[in-house]
Amino acid sequence: MKKSMTERQKESCEKREDSVNGHSAGHHEDRVQAAINSDAAAKSALVASWQRSSNLHQLDPAERKSPKRLTGAELIRARQRIEPLQMAAQPSLDRLYLAVGGVGCCVLLADRDGVPVDRRGAPSDDETFEDWGLWTGSLWSEESEGTNGIGTCLAERRALTIHRDQHFFARNTLLSCTTAPIYDHEGNLVAALDVSSCRADLTEAFTNLIAVAVADAVRRIEAENFRRAFQSARVLLLPETSSGPGGLIAVDSDDLVVGATRSARIALGISQESLTRSLPAMDVLSGAEGVEGSLGRAERAALQRALARTSGNISAAAEALGISRATLHRKLKRFELGRTH
Numbered sequence: 001m002k003k004s005m006t007e008r009q010k011e012s013c014e015k016r017e018d019s020v021n022g023h024s025a026g027h028h029e030d031r032v033q034a035a036i037n038s039d040a041a042a043k044s045a046l047v048a049s050w051q052r053s054s055n056l057h058q059l060d061p062a063e064r065k066s067p068k069r070l071t072g073a074e075l076i077r078a079r080q081r082i083e084p085l086q087m088a089a090q091p092s093l094d095r096l097y098l099a100v101g102g103v104g105c106c107v108l109l110a111d112r113d114g115v116p117v118d119r120r121g122a123p124s125d126d127e128t129f130e131d132w133g134l135w136t137g138s139l140w141s142e143e144s145e146g147t148n149g150i151g152t153c154l155a156e157r158r159a160l161t162i163h164r165d166q167h168f169f170a171r172n173t174l175l176s177c178t179t180a181p182i183y184d185h186e187g188n189l190v191a192a193l194d195v196s197s198c199r200a201d202l203t204e205a206f207t208n209l210i211a212v213a214v215a216d217a218v219r220r221i222e223a224e225n226f227r228r229a230f231q232s233a234r235v236l237l238l239p240e241t242s243s244g245p246g247g248l249i250a251v252d253s254d255d256l257v258v259g260a261t262r263s264a265r266i267a268l269g270i271s272q273e274s275l276t277r278s279l280p281a282m283d284v285l286s287g288a289e290g291v292e293g294s295l296g297r298a299e300r301a302a303l304q305r306a307l308a309r310t311s312g313n314i315s316a317a318a319e320a321l322g323i324s325r326a327t328l329h330r331k332l333k334r335f336e337l338g339r340t341h
Contacts, residue, residue, distance in 0.1 A: 025062060025170035032061045032168065045156065046147065046166055052155070053146035053168040061146070061168055067133035068144055070115060075137040079117045085184060085191055086118055088225035093120055096217040100195050100210055106134055108194040110150045114141030116194075132175065134196050145169065149177025153192045157181055159215060161207055176202050178210045180218045185229035186272060187262035193218050222261060223248060230259045236281075238264055251281045300335045303328075307337070 036054050040047040053059045070078065079086065089109055097107045097120035106121035106129050116136045121129055129135060142151030146168025153160055159180035165173045175198050182191040195210050227235055230250035238246025247264030249257050257279040260270045268284050302321070310316035318328040331337075 024173070028165055028170040028173055029061045031165075045160075049142065049147040049152050049155070050168055053142065057143045057146065059146045059168065061170055063169055064171055066131075066171075068139040069133075069135075070137040070139065072137075075115070075117070078111055078113070078115050078137075082111045082117055082191060084228065085182070085221070085225050088228055089118070089182075089193075089221045092217040092220040092224070093118060095220075096120070096193075096195070096213055099213050103197075103206075104199045105195050105197040105210070108134060108150070108196060110140060110154075110192045110194060112154065112190050113139070114144070114151045114154055114192070115139055116150075128198070129196075132172075132196075132198060134175075145172070148172060148175075149179035149196065150192050150194050153179035153181055153194075154189065157189055159211065159218075161211060163204075163207065174198050174200065176207060178207060178214055180211075180214045182218055182221055183262040184222075185226045185259060185261070187260070187265050193221070219245065226250070226259065226261055233258055236285075238267060238285075249281070249284070255281045257281050257284050299331070300337070303331055303335060303337060 108116040109118040140150040161178040179194040184190045233250035247261040250259035306317040
């Protein structure tokens with residue numbers, strides 16, 4: 001008879017106890033300690049994380065205690081600190097869970113301290129995931145849990161997967177966690193989005209698909225949070241470049257840049273300090289790959305609309321655009337636009 005998802009999850013929990021109490025735990029502890037004592041940290045980000053867990057945070061890979069948990073009041077305060085982002089994330093959390101929930105995964109939105117403040121999971125799997133600590137209020141910082149998806153993602157500020165025995169603690173070696181960092185509207189690291197599973201049959205290929213889904217969800221969350229932060233501004237999407245997504249910028253009614261996502265700041269060289277000064281959108285965008293041509297097309301279109309609305313009357317079109325007749329004539333010549341009057 002085919003086993004249900006819940007039965008498979010429960011079997012994983014039973015294997016977890018065997019792993020922690022038996023030979024597997026000792027083997028994992030020896031492997032971690034041998035790697036820490038080697039010079040592999042210079043070449044391996046994983047071993048470097050193990051070293052931080054042992055040497056910096058003074059953790060023991062054989063530790064059997066479950067993750068620490070916040071009190072109810074502490075969890076409420078944690079949620080309040082991240083509430084705007086949490087609200088912006090709701091549709092993306094739902095969408096991501098629809099993609100991965102049916103195969104025994106749960107979705108966790110954790111704050112900057114590594115505390116899940118929101119989650120999605122199948123009710124039939126809740127008992128299993130809560131036992132593992134994959135629950136709101138649990139503390140998954142690297143300082144507390146050693147190498148793990150949420151904590152190490154936040155420590156290294158990058159998307160990653162910590163698969164099974166890549167975890168620092170032996171008790172977590174049946175987990176597979178795929179996580180990506182989330183940056184707020186000012187480019188600050190504020191959260192992490194995680195998909196975790198304790199299925200033994202989770203393949204590398206499927207883990208790669210999860211990573212793509214998580215990355216897409218993060219982009220949606222950051223974009224929605226940015227738009228909510230700059231509701232009165234025009235939000236422009238920059239073209240992607242060879243180095244990655246172009247990101248978003250917010251432009252006010254005076255065509256001054258008043259906000260930029262982290263990816264936009266990197267692509268355009270925008271600092272928080274520069275945003276406090278007057279930063280003309282044209283000056284900023286002229287350095288973005290592919291944007292200058294887009295601006296030219298936008299200006300050409302604006303001229304054509306003005307001419308259409310005034311039936312080709314140059315004087316009326318110039319007045320509508322707020323420029324002189326001479327300036328309009330130069331622009332028409334530049335864009336090779338004909339005119340009626």
